[in-house]
Amino acid sequence: xxxxxxxxxxxxxxxxxxxxxxxxxxxxxxxxxxxxxxxxxxxxxxxxxxxxxxxxxxxxxxxxxxxxxxxxxxxxxxxxxxxxxxxxxxxxxxxxxxxxxxxxxxxxxxxxxxxxxxxxxxxxxxxxxxxxxxxxxxxxxxxxxxxxxxxxxxxxxxxxxxxxxxxxxxxxxxxxxxxxxxxxxx
Numbered sequence: 001x002x003x004x005x006x007x008x009x010x011x012x013x014x015x016x017x018x019x020x021x022x023x024x025x026x027x028x029x030x031x032x033x034x035x036x037x038x039x040x041x042x043x044x045x046x047x048x049x050x051x052x053x054x055x056x057x058x059x060x061x062x063x064x065x066x067x068x069x070x071x072x073x074x075x076x077x078x079x080x081x082x083x084x085x086x087x088x089x090x091x092x093x094x095x096x097x098x099x100x101x102x103x104x105x106x107x108x109x110x111x112x113x114x115x116x117x118x119x120x121x122x123x124x125x126x127x128x129x130x131x132x133x134x135x136x137x138x139x140x141x142x143x144x145x146x147x148x149x150x151x152x153x154x155x156x157x158x159x160x161x162x163x164x165x166x167x168x169x170x171x172x173x174x175x176x177x178x179x180x181x182x183x184x185x186x
Contacts, residue, residue: 013127013179015066019059020176026055027169031162038158041102045158046095049102052165053087053109060084076120083112099158100151106161107147114140132178136171140164 030052037045060080067074087109094101118137121130143164150156 016063016127017176017179019062019066020172020179023059024169024173024176027165027172030055031166031169034165035159035162038162041095041099041158046092049091049095049106049158049161050088053084053091056084056113057081057088076116076123080113080116080120083109083116087113099156102158103147103151103156103161107144107149107151110140110144110147110164112144114138114142114144127179130175132171132174136168139171140168 030048034045034048037048060077064074064077064081067077087105090105090109091102094105114137116137117140118134121133121137124130124133147160147164150160
């Protein structure tokens with residue numbers, strides 16, 4: 001007798017696929033908006049900076065609900081919610097101190113969230129489409145370290161955050177497309 005233990009319900013990839021498409025669209029729009037305001041750290045830029053991790057919290061909560069319904073592990077997603085919520089507060093405070101402070105907070109978030117994304121992607125690899133999430137987590141960790149390093153240099157800019165967000169969005173798009181291919185093969 002064959003069992004289906006360890007196989008993912010069809011709804012998990014479908015829910016992730018929708019969430020990943022949404023994350024790509026958000027990242028693309030957010031990156032474009034940040035790029036246009038990245039030269040100064042005024043109210044519009046500070047608002048954009050805080051919105052990004054808030055959106056990440058919301059997406060992680062949606063992901064947790066979907067994963068819990070389908071019996072998937074959610075510990076890493078809870079860690080992501082906590083990290084992103086702390087980042088919201090950190091960025092709100094850092095935005096009053098200048099671009100280097102923002103880069104340090106964003107960099108610390110990118111490193112830690114990247115590690116979490118790598119772990120969650122590896123745990124979900126059987127769902128399909130997760131190699132891009134694993135790669136994105138690794139790249140996020142490296143990018144975060146570069147943001148912290150950039151904060152100590154003259155002429156530090158937030159424009160690199162726009163590129164980081166857009167690239168992260170592309171990885172979500174790739175995963176969404178791969179999840180679609182996995183679903184059609186099943």
